Amino acid sequence: MASLIEEAPRFFSYYNLIFLGQAFAFTALLSLVGCGLGFLIGFVLAVLRNDRIVGFAPLRWFATIYVEIFRRIPFLVKLMVVFFGFQLAGFDASMFAVAATTVALSASAFSAENIRAGLESVHKNQWDAAETMNMGGLTALRRVILPQSWAIIIPPSMTYSVGLVKSTSIASQIGVLELTYAAKILNQKGFSAAICFGTILILYFLLCYPMNLFASHLERRLAPSRHR
Amino acid sequence: MPHLVIDRLSANYGTAPVLQDVSLSVERGEIVSIIGPSGSGKSTLLRVLTGLLKPHAGVVHVAGTQIDYGSAAALRKVRDRFAVVFQQYNLFQNMTALRNVTIAPTIVKKRDAGEVEREARALLEKVGLSHRIEAYPDELSGGQQQRVAIARALALKPEILLLDEVTSALDPELVAEVLDTIRVLAAEGMTMLIVSHEMGFVREISSKVVFMADGKVVEVGPPSQIFDAPQTERCADFVRRILRH
Numbered sequence: 001m002a003s004l005i006e007e008a009p010r011f012f013s014y015y016n017l018i019f020l021g022q023a024f025a026f027t028a029l030l031s032l033v034g035c036g037l038g039f040l041i042g043f044v045l046a047v048l049r050n051d052r053i054v055g056f057a058p059l060r061w062f063a064t065i066y067v068e069i070f071r072r073i074p075f076l077v078k079l080m081v082v083f084f085g086f087q088l089a090g091f092d093a094s095m096f097a098v099a100a101t102t103v104a105l106s107a108s109a110f111s112a113e114n115i116r117a118g119l120e121s122v123h124k125n126q127w128d129a130a131e132t133m134n135m136g137g138l139t140a141l142r143r144v145i146l147p148q149s150w151a152i153i154i155p156p157s158m159t160y161s162v163g164l165v166k167s168t169s170i171a172s173q174i175g176v177l178e179l180t181y182a183a184k185i186l187n188q189k190g191f192s193a194a195i196c197f198g199t200i201l202i203l204y205f206l207l208c209y210p211m212n213l214f215a216s217h218l219e220r221r222l223a224p225s226r227h228r
Numbered sequence: 229m230p231h232l233v234i235d236r237l238s239a240n241y242g243t244a245p246v247l248q249d250v251s252l253s254v255e256r257g258e259i260v261s262i263i264g265p266s267g268s269g270k271s272t273l274l275r276v277l278t279g280l281l282k283p284h285a286g287v288v289h290v291a292g293t294q295i296d297y298g299s300a301a302a303l304r305k306v307r308d309r310f311a312v313v314f315q316q317y318n319l320f321q322n323m324t325a326l327r328n329v330t331i332a333p334t335i336v337k338k339r340d341a342g343e344v345e346r347e348a349r350a351l352l353e354k355v356g357l358s359h360r361i362e363a364y365p366d367e368l369s370g371g372q373q374q375r376v377a378i379a380r381a382l383a384l385k386p387e388i389l390l391l392d393e394v395t396s397a398l399d400p401e402l403v404a405e406v407l408d409t410i411r412v413l414a415a416e417g418m419t420m421l422i423v424s425h426e427m428g429f430v431r432e433i434s435s436k437v438v439f440m441a442d443g444k445v446v447e448v449g450p451p452s453q454i455f456d457a458p459q460t461e462r463c464a465d466f467v468r469r470i471l472r473h
Binding site for chain 2: 125126128129130131132133134135139143144147148
């Protein structure tokens with residue numbers, strides 16, 4: 001403890017704070033891309049897979065294959081595939097762009113499954129009623145099905161999102177300077193592991209805790225217990 | 229000209245035939261009931277009529293117009309003329325009774341919200357639920373939910389009302405309130421096709437009864453024939469077993 005206090009002024013130097021701040025921003029951005037873009041694309045995929053909305057079977061197959069493939073490949077392997085994929089295609093993409101693409105690909109596949117489970121939790125008689133009343137698939141989705149699905153969609157999506165924040169650390173493997181990588185570097189520079197990893201622990205928490213608050217807020221707004 | 233003509237209609241679930249050469253006609257303002265053992269295709273016939281299941285042969289005419297079930301536009305038109313009340317009510321669980329009634333007229337038919345709401349309140353009063361319009365389906369009894377479902381169907385101003393075993397999911401003491409509501413509609417001259425197991429009600433309200441078994445129409449006749457002097461062994465057997473208890 002005493003050594004930590006003694007070490008602190010050197011550790012929290014102006015330079016190191018900028019360094020950690022940047023790493024925090026990278027982690028936060030990667031998480032945001034993953035959760036935001038991933039959820040949006042996942043939503044589209046879940047809708048494409050729904051035969052009450054999409055009549056054109058090849059579109060459903062495409063969405064199914066996408067989801068099944070990207071859920072089964074380890075994150076690190078996906079990262080490498082995207083990395084070399086960009087190289088082969090001749091894109092001069094930054095490491096951050098590679099990591100962000102991978103996170104979005106991965107998160108969309110997992111989100112699609114969470115959302116599909118939610119949509120399928122609504123009894124099919126709700127679709128029948130909407131259909132016989134001439135509601136289109138998307139109208140039924142928006143007015144009838146989704147309001148009854150949020151309660152099933154939100155909790156696993158949030159668990160997944162928090163897990164995603166943590167797995168962004170794998171992006172350090174291709175040299176993206178996010179939080180975990182930054183801690184390792186500072187540790188190698190001679191600061192104690194306790195202060196390096198203790199600091200990013202707090203930073204990870206600061207990132208995830210508001211997400212939980214946001215989830216509770218969403219649940220209260222979109223899925224009041226009355227709709228269950 | 230009959231209001232609804234079904235001519236040699238057939239449909240399959242996968243490869244299993246569930247309707248085979250079903251023919252029947254319903255005059256304007258007439259009430260036709262379909263009875264038969266479970267699995268006989270009664271509810272399936274209603275699903276085919278409303279396009280929830282595609283027929284693979286046969287034709288349907290509504291008011292003289294043949295319905296092309298392969299065309300989305302034609303399907304939308306025919307759905308405008310039918311309204312369905314389901315066995316399980318199928319009320320939208322996320323909406324109040326009032327919203328269940330107003331949603332399709334306002335969102336699908338794009339009618340004026342104020343006018344629709346006035347009509348919806350009148351309809352809910354007609355089915356005896358003016359005191360429960362802000363209740364959600366899970367706060368209502370089965371009989372109340374089914375009456376909301378009837379109001380919802382009527383709000384679409386259908387030409388033909390299809391009732392699919394509307395009392396089968398209800399506790400016995402709640403059946404009467406729903407049947408009373410249907411009697412009111414019958415008195416107003418609504419054309420109805422009713423699938424029901426309430427034999428007393430069917431006998432009282434129908435001008436024609438259709439007995440179905442194994443996806444086929446076995447016998448058609450006035451209630452007096454079907455219940456008192458059935459012409460087929462199959463129908464006689466069914467009626468005997470049903471009326472025994």
